[in-house]
Amino acid sequence: AQRVTQPEKLLSVFKGAPVELKCNYSYSGSPELFWYVQYSRQRLQLLLRHISRESIKGFTADLNKGETSFHLKKPFAQEEDSAMYYCALGFGNEKLTFGTGTRLTIIP
Amino acid sequence: DAGVTQSPTHLIKTRGQHVTLRCSPISGHKSVSWYQQVLGQGPQFIFQYYEKEERGRGNFPDRFSARQFPNYSSELNVNALLLGDSALYLCASSHRGGQNQPQHFGDGTRLSIL
Numbered sequence: 001a002q003r004v005t006q007p008e009k010l011l012s013v014f015k016g017a018p019v020e021l022k023c024n025y026s027y028s029g030s031p032e033l034f035w036y037v038q039y040s041r042q043r044l045q046l047l048l049r050h051i052s053r054e055s056i057k058g059f060t061a062d063l064n065k066g067e068t069s070f071h072l073k074k075p076f077a078q079e080e081d082s083a084m085y086y087c088a089l090g091f092g093n094e095k096l097t098f099g100t101g102t103r104l105t106i107i108p
Numbered sequence: 109d110a111g112v113t114q115s116p117t118h119l120i121k122t123r124g125q126h127v128t129l130r131c132s133p134i135s136g137h138k139s140v141s142w143y144q145q146v147l148g149q150g151p152q153f154i155f156q157y158y159e160k161e162e163r164g165r166g167n168f169p170d171r172f173s174a175r176q177f178p179n180y181s182s183e184l185n186v187n188a189l190l191l192g193d194s195a196l197y198l199c200a201s202s203h204r205g206g207q208n209q210p211q212h213f214g215d216g217t218r219l220s221i222l
Contacts, residue, residue, distance in 0.1 A: 004150075034210075043111070044151070044198065044213040086150050094141060094202060094211065095164045098150030 002027040004089050006099035013077045014107045021072040021102050023061075023087030031089045033063055033070040034096070038084040047072075047085070057081070082106045112214035114199050120220045121189050129184040129217045133201030139163075140182040141211060142174055143198040151198055157182055158204075186219075194221045 003026045013019050025033065035047040048056045050063040050070060061072045070087060087099040113132045121127050133140050139158040143151035156164035157176035171187045180201075186193055196216040202209035 043215055046210045046212075049210065088150075094139065094156055094209065095153045095166065096141075096143075096151070096211065097153065098143075100148070100150050 002031070002089055002097050004087050004097050004099035006085075006087055006102050008102045009100065010103050010105070012105045012107055015079055016076050019072075019074040019077045019081065019104065021085050021087075021104065023070045023072065023099060025068050025070065025087075025089050027068075027089060031091060033061070034088040034090060035059070035061055035070075035072050036086045036088055036098070038086070040083070044086070077106045079106045079108055112199055112201050112212050114197075114214040114217050116217060117215065118218045118220075120222060122222050123189055123191060125189050126185065126187050127189060127219060129186075129197050129199075129219070131182045131184070131199030131201075131214060133180050133182070133199075134212055137201035137203050137212070138180050139202045139204060139209070140176055140180065141200045141202075142182070142184045143200065144168075145196040145198055145216070147195070154184070154197075189221050191221050194219060 005024045033050040036044050037047040038044045059074045063070050082105050084101050084103050086101045088096045090096050115130045141156040142154040145151045153166040154168050155174040160176045174184045176182045196218050198216045200211035200213045202211045
């Protein structure tokens with residue numbers, strides 16, 4: 001069965017410091033990995049997807065099939081990055097399996 | 109564009125009752141998915157509909173059912189409500205099913221079971 005694990009429920013980082021949100025997955029095939037973000041009082045929204053290999057709001061994530069990881073990284077945290085972040089695993093029929101989420105707080 | 113709209117925003121029911129939740133996708137989106145989010149957990153997939161046909165079903169009992177209408181709006185029905193059904197129910201739409209399209213989420217319906 002597919003599973004997404006986000007080991008940190010809470011993460012606090014000082015402004016300007018690097019950020020890394022961890023995500024590990026288990027799936028025997030070739031899934032697509034996503035990061036979704038929910039800012040305060042806003043809807044859950046897509047941040048980035050691994051096939052795009054793009055940087056959104058300074059965030060990047062690399063799929064490491066050997067370690068079955070898809071960690072989210074940003075070199076310099078900003079206060080507006082404070083939010084709830086969910087890692088998700090997708091399939092051809094768009095059934096997303098989400099992790100339990102990490103609440104990121106940026107300390108000014 | 110208002111995005112994905114869900115109604116009602118909040119709902120209180122008692123055990124054993126039935127509930128219907130509604131979702132209108134973004135204009136032009138033909139795929140609708142439903143998720144249940146229990147407090148402290150990530151969203152859990154319930155159903156996906158595309159072109160009025162069920163394309164995916166998560167690990168939920170038969171008390172949960174859904175349908176999609178010709179205008180691509182959707183309803184999620186839950187029968188014989190249990191306390192454990194208390195959750196935020198999210199609807200998401202995307203342009204096409206089966207293509208790993210980015211999903212756009214609504215604000216959700218918060219269902220409380222007393």
